[in-house]
Amino acid sequence: MAVVREITFAEALNEALDYEMSKDPKVVVMGEDVGRYGGIFGVTKGLIEKYGEERVRDTPIAESGFIGTGVGAAASGLLRPVVELMFIDFLGVAYDQIYNQAAKMRYMFGGKAKIPIVIRTVSGAGASAAAQHSQSLHALFIHVPGLKVVYPSTPYDAKGLLISSIEDDDPVIFIEHKMLYGIKGPVPEDPYSIPLGEADVKKEGKDVTVVATALMVHRALEVANKLEEEGISVEVIDPRTLVPLDEETILNSIKKTGRLVVVDEAYPRCSFATDIAALAVNKAFDNLKAPVKLVTAPATPVPFSPALEKEWMPSTEKIEKAIRDVL
């Protein structure tokens, strides 16, 4: 019988990496401090002891160089690299290798290339890490054709989705919210995979649909549970993968409830939240009984002070207000 125990989000990711490395010698882990240090959030802990320095490679601080190396290694067909971009905010120094190289090679080469690379990266505010270590930049990946984008909210999803991502032949951006690493949840000991492109209904409801990502899934659930006591039934959908997007589950829910709130921590414009709103208006307009509400961060850099950062992030209060507004 399968053993299920409570482990952290970080431990769940570690199990996925361990399993994939044990199974396939082509899987290598690369990045800053992923070796002896075990990754700054402990996700790659113990891997170097088990698989050695050749397959768990500490890199110089040279994101474009080592992500590009991962892209070339994947394109050569000789490796399946899992490369860590320490903070999503460091994307700027390596973006070319992701959006112009990894994302486009297959298409530019007429479908011949397979680029089985996973870029793991850390996102999100809430740790007083200030403007250059706190952003939620997933829209920059969603915007570019050719990348799959994964953004899990629970330890269970994290393990199953990372296994699927490593086994996928396309470039996958795997985003981990830094405030989730320590949360615990039930995770089977045995390996399992969660298909990319399948949303999860975290809570069923009939009055309003809330689509939320990563940390915001937890805040949305907190509000949903509170409102349930008042007899308000909130359905919380976690897309889990932003590309491919499970449009069907989201649209079916909107058709059922007629109301939509999208909660996403990223900047407001040209964002995942506006994208889902556009989807609802395009494909479920006749079902909508109220305007779509978006709960996002404001269009400012992320502030340092906990007092300001708390105000900056979408809070349970703002989520609750948005839900009440559409009812």
Add this chain to the structure above:
Amino acid sequence: MAEIPKEKLLWMYETMVKIREHEERVAELFAQGKIPGFVHLYIGEEAVATGVMAHLRKEDFITSTHRGHGHFIAKGGNIKASMAELFGKATGICKGKGGSMHIADLDVGELGANGIVGGGIPHAVGAALGIKLNGLDNVAVAFFGDGASNQQNFHEAINLAAIWKLPVVFVCENNLYQISLPYSKQQAIKSVAERAAAYGIPGVSVDGQDVFAVYEVAKEAIERARNGEGPTLIEAKTYRFRGHFEGDPQIYRSKEEVEWWKKNKDPIVLFEKTVLEKGLLTEEELDTIRERVKREIEESIKFAEESPWPKPEEVLEDVFSTPTKGVLVWQW
């Protein structure tokens, strides 16, 4: 040079002539409006690709640049399919989705030309990492220009290759101009090869118009790489006889300068002179090769011209390799 087998000499000549003939015909076809987009021709630089590729096997990898036709041809890429690609036809090597700046033939280890200056350099390092971890004795060669050697990717990739002792050779084709900016205004050093010292690897500068000289330095560098001794940086000093792109008015250099190079440093003329003077090859052998190459290029053009256009629905294909339940290729 005496130790270069005759078979290899014939291959070198054929390769250089093939690149030249290909590029001259492409210039004409582009001028006639038959080839869309931009083309950046390799005329004048044939000895570099040829001298390096003379040591490579099919299983070895290369990464190339926006000026990539020469690398593609020398690596043994499919010329019919690449010509069709330049025309944007369905039979193109990239099904008409890449064009001149993205010519690639993964079947012969050509990991792709690149429209982003310096973008492909880390890819060669990645292929070399794959070679090393799989215990193979292959090599990867990154081609790039003098302009690219100022880019972040050059420095980061070469540093990684050096610390990890990877089987990769960095070949800088210093054609003296970064589009319009002369080499002397891009870099304060006399030779790009000097940069190797900063990464603790050998750096060597060579006359890129002399295919025998390129052959010699490439031989040593590739052997070092195959033997697990790590990377080398080669600077091949060369010159592009054409503009940066077809249609470039070339206001940044004099006609006299271009004519001097054409007259005195044409790699094909220099090769012919040497092999004939030394009696290594005969006029007849060279003529035969030139005739054969002309026919081959003409056949590739005929194939490209007669090939169909891609179907409109193909625009949505080839983005991803693994299908999923969710929506991957979005259309409102």
